[in-house]
Amino acid sequence: MAVAGASGYAGGEILRLLLLHPGLRDGRLELGSLCAAGNAGERLGSISPHLVPLADRVLEPTDVATLRQHDLVFLALPHGASAELAAELPPSTRIVDCGADFRLTDPTAWARWYGGVHAGSWPYGLPELPGLRARLRGAGRIAVPGCYPTAASLALAPAVAAGIVAPRVSVVAVSGTSGAGKALKPNLLGSEVMGSVGAYGVGGVHRHTPEIAQNLSAVAGTPVTVSFTPILAPMPRGILATCTAVTTVDVDEARAVYADAYRAEPFVHLLPANVFPQTGSVLGSNTVSLGVTVDADAGQLVVVAAIDNLTKGTAGGAVQCMNLALGFDETEGLSTVGVAP
Amino acid sequence: MAVAGASGYAGGEILRLLLLHPGLRDGRLELGSLCAAGNAGERLGSISPHLVPLADRVLEPTDVATLRQHDLVFLALPHGASAELAAELPPSTRIVDCGADFRLTDPTAWARWYGGVHAGSWPYGLPELPGLRARLRGAGRIAVPGCYPTAASLALAPAVAAGIVAPRVSVVAVSGTSGAGKALKPNLLGSEVMGSVGAYGVGGVHRHTPEIAQNLSAVAGTPVTVSFTPILAPMPRGILATCTAVTTVDVDEARAVYADAYRAEPFVHLLPANVFPQTGSVLGSNTVSLGVTVDADAGQLVVVAAIDNLTKGTAGGAVQCMNLALGFDETEGLSTVGVAP
Amino acid sequence: MAVAGASGYAGGEILRLLLLHPGLRDGRLELGSLCAAGNAGERLGSISPHLVPLADRVLEPTDVATLRQHDLVFLALPHGASAELAAELPPSTRIVDCGADFRLTDPTAWARWYGGVHAGSWPYGLPELPGLRARLRGAGRIAVPGCYPTAASLALAPAVAAGIVAPRVSVVAVSGTSGAGKALKPNLLGSEVMGSVGAYGVGGVHRHTPEIAQNLSAVAGTPVTVSFTPILAPMPRGILATCTAVTTVDVDEARAVYADAYRAEPFVHLLPANVFPQTGSVLGSNTVSLGVTVDADAGQLVVVAAIDNLTKGTAGGAVQCMNLALGFDETEGLSTVGVAP
């Protein structure tokens, strides 16, 4: 297999997880080309020194000729680049795309939020949502969800599916800085982010908004309106999504809905009553940690979800999808144990 | 003047601000007793080494005999302690209380949220709310607001006062750890909080909820329901409150309401359209930084407020109130310039 | 096997690593009693929520009756507690002790630095030091090194062994806060440590000083004097040790000494010339990352070592020792891949 975007944060996390995957040790998987754009030609060790076993690997340029030699390709590229590459790769090359290009099913939504031609949509890589796991087994093309939509959709899907909340939800999600990638922007400098929390993309303008709405509307069978506010926090990893919606059920009924929905899910961890998650507990793991309650005074369901944006929110989700696509056990190489403190 | 609770974070911040106050240099103010509980007898320098000019001051025990010798006393004590002390201090001793004891006007709310006997209510130290500044001028007793209520109330008051939102608001507020005080709890250890964001007091159970509701209901002239979720972030200081409410007005109308409301306020800084605050910009300052917009798709007003929880959220608010109580210029000793990066 | 001190940071890290160990999946290892002191009776999930698979395990009290039922016991206890327990456990119970009780060979040093009776010394669990690996294979009692001594000893051992430096070394080591354990001390609160770096135990008074001196003197075959300064940095994990000593060799010769010494070591990663490590690259891994150079102007060898204090510095070292004691492959369950960014 190959990884395109191997020098970025998502690509680096895919490599970290593959290095821990049993398939690599028993020969079912092989790490082929590691491709990059501007960093092609460099030792991986000089860019991602944490990937010690791959330190002396040299990054190759990202081109179709290289990628088509592999039976499976992870794409961890800026939005837009995936569609272009995918158009030239043969059907025999499985593609697990971490970009946005194939996530939205509605061309109008695509045009509004991303602009340009809609390249189409692929099976959506969130197996925990109703009906999606079956479509991912053996799939040749997979669109891995965005990090915020992973957290928000899993936090709210059971409630909207069961009809216990009004179809108008609010998501305020705090993210670590790696969610913005390795982009060289002043506001992502350590000096700026440490000791400070800030909101951005406020007022429903973040591109993950339509993806959350698409997921929840599909599950609800009716349009769901989403108010989404992303917040940047001083930590490298993690998303904590606080999700609220008007409800009339009590806390026990709400918690029963979630217990039912996620009883068999290996990566969803429903916390006991009155316990709420923190992102530190899921660092480096594929766990979705959920705290569910009802604010009776305000008449609101409140669900707080914690994930590692790079693991379950991107690369872990991608490896989980790869496992399904290749017929492996869905959990192989993915841990529910976080690195803490 | 005296400061009770001088070894805590709120008390330390009061001292930091008083050391910068012109009144200290020109003799209008004098730093008398610095009182503590368990730390009485210790050098302040061994507890709060940042207060260099006071390093050799020895902390005195917190007792009425000591405090009553001063014409003004700041109380920065655990909830419950203020009421007890206040009952024994003479009317001639002005009291600026940073605790909760005298904030709630409704005895029923007090009984539900804090328990025990309601000690009464004092002029509420948030001069930016309609009608309150006049009550604070020359006041002998002042109840300084909680840190979350300061942020949330100033973020939402103009909208509820103008009636441009439904009387049902949602507040998700991210706070630095100093908001929890210097309590020796495992979840406040550096190892636990760094690299992690977590929710606590979820589901409307945080004691600042009724205080926010009281403020907004007073301003609205009608009961306002509040859904409040506090979140702990890996930084020592700062609150970022994301406040939403259903609205039918557009962004220009909403922004005009806020511009009108805060035109003359020295500490409220309304950011330009599409700009949103970060807590790092208000570190150590008394500024309330506000970003205001409308999410037209979701039909929601979104206001993001940033304050320093220890400055405008506690000690800065307290000094601002002291200035009003003593007839000083309201802004003396209080800066709008943050310490960044 | 059992883990005593399972609710602390070292114990939690042992559990994290054991959960990833192949021996647990294939039945060679079994997680028996998880013991604690004050937390006995609690769910592990309420204390260490990152250990999701063990969330519902209930902590047992730490007593000999419980521990003696297991064939191997990890002790991750405060100094002094290990010796007491060890005295009552049968020889058939293997003990891997993460405390200091059995590290120092010299009773006089023990008396000076720890006080009380010297309980003796056990095979020292740093297999990378000359001659130690053989003593650890099949061992029934093992004293795992302290975190600072692990970093400093591996940084300096090749140079002192080869005699290319004067026997007078200086170590300035920056550590994350978990090195201090879960102790409830004001200076370990998140509010105090974030945004601040501070020195403590300055002037050769830290208890890891004699342990470093013991290791280096043994390797050198002559007494080595150690100046050691520990520094606390705002991060949960990691040690960066800057080690210097007067030398007359040039950089190539110095680097050749290190390349020779560590050629076959699975966990020591010697960085290329002019590259120096950062702790973030070894987070959660058992890697020791070394940068080696010579400052020709100052006539000093400078070696910078990065480890994760909880992994290679404590629990990873302990599991590595367990592997040797039980005749497993030394690297089983231990990764060289860090969790970054």
Next chain:
Amino acid sequence: MAVAGASGYAGGEILRLLLLHPGLRDGRLELGSLCAAGNAGERLGSISPHLVPLADRVLEPTDVATLRQHDLVFLALPHGASAELAAELPPSTRIVDCGADFRLTDPTAWARWYGGVHAGSWPYGLPELPGLRARLRGAGRIAVPGCYPTAASLALAPAVAAGIVAPRVSVVAVSGTSGAGKALKPNLLGSEVMGSVGAYGVGGVHRHTPEIAQNLSAVAGTPVTVSFTPILAPMPRGILATCTAVTTVDVDEARAVYADAYRAEPFVHLLPANVFPQTGSVLGSNTVSLGVTVDADAGQLVVVAAIDNLTKGTAGGAVQCMNLALGFDETEGLSTVGVAP
């Protein structure tokens, strides 16, 4: 006065301090042109939102025509730019330069460490060093020291001046990220620096090495060799320098030397015996906090110094120099009170 480099971290800190300077309120100072390079034409509020009172100021281009209209100019520019500008500014324009161009007195050292033509040297802006204060009073040109040299020189000058240490010192200094400026480099991204400590410029290659050596050699009256290792820590501000040198005196004698040297210095705070500083205590202040001890076993003097790299280490030092140049009280506008926690 004007500030060139007003959009950078050093320039921003100069503005923060000037905004608090009494001279601005009483008319002795006036904030004229704020100049920038790439950011010219932008609102300062969009770049440095913490400078609220200057939010609507528009940055001007950095050119001689603009700067020469002012009687005093702060230069906070990349190395090399100052010499070029200074050559064209009239003698009547006082210049306080925060760059390196005029710090080194030895043209050979300049050629080796910076390259190119040596522009000369100006009075060195560290008034606490013997003999320098007098040269700064009324000075028309001032070279403000580098941040590391400020900490290291003040930590070691008394000892080398008194001859109580060997002329061979070691400095391991941990710095916050703002010391590297607002440069858009991958290793300065928040995702990279948070949770990680790393060494850089190891082996005597950092450009501050000759500056430290120059200062200490001047004070000693004999060449002093310096081994200097800079370390980057996950915090925006602060330098903690651990400085060691071989000594034969005991701790009392050493401490007496420092007490003597700094008795009258307003910004040097000598901590009590066995107490050592942390950078968090001097955040935003002009304090140099010193802990002094002797490690008798190792025969070493150990001095730990904490400063805020942007305040005393750059902009605070610059304002202190301005005060001396203009005949103001040296401490005006500069606080010894840190912002903590």
